[in-house]
Ligand code: SF4
């Protein structure tokens with residue numbers, strides 16, 4: 001895959017290759033990847049794995065958006081191995097995502113985010129490349145809209161669970177409730 005980028009990195013500008021290929025995947029090593037219902041569904045079905053095998057629970061800070069379960073008020077993220085995403089694999093100093101077809105939507109969007117309805121590159125300097133925002137937006141506009149809708153779906157699902165099921169049920173019950181609703185969503189569409 002080729003993509004034009006604006007960068008000061010002479011190696012990247014010379015080859016014009018997709019920059020993530022030559023990057024040491026700082027993003028996959030540094031971030032905890034929080035996931036939504038559709039991300040979990042795609043990974044679970046695509047890999048044939050139970051969600052519990054790749055999910056880590058984190059204590060939630062946001063009272064409204066954390067999931068209320070027996071384990072506490074929690075958020076869901078991908079498990080880590082050796083302090084980086086469990087799906088990142090290294091071979092001869094090259095790092096690659098082993099779940100490219102099912103990777104979470106936040107991974108596809110990075111290093112961009114919507115701010116006040118406008119797509120901007122995050123300013124956290126984790127990513128060494130100065131991307132061409134217009135080109136990224138054109139390439140990813142369908143994904144970005146879908147991403148926004150999926151997070152909205154997830155937030156509403158968590159609010160509904162918290163309102164109806166605040167009876168100290170275990171996380172496994174929430175996961176079943178959540179995945180059943182994603183399937184229902186697919187049947188409807
Ligand atoms: S998005 Fe940026 S930090 Fe992440 S792998 Fe690509 S070039 Fe590296």
Ligand code: SF4
Pocket residue numbers: 027028033085086087088089096097098099100103104107
């Ligand atoms: S799922 Fe793939 S792209 Fe996302 S953090 Fe893990 S290794 Fe990186």
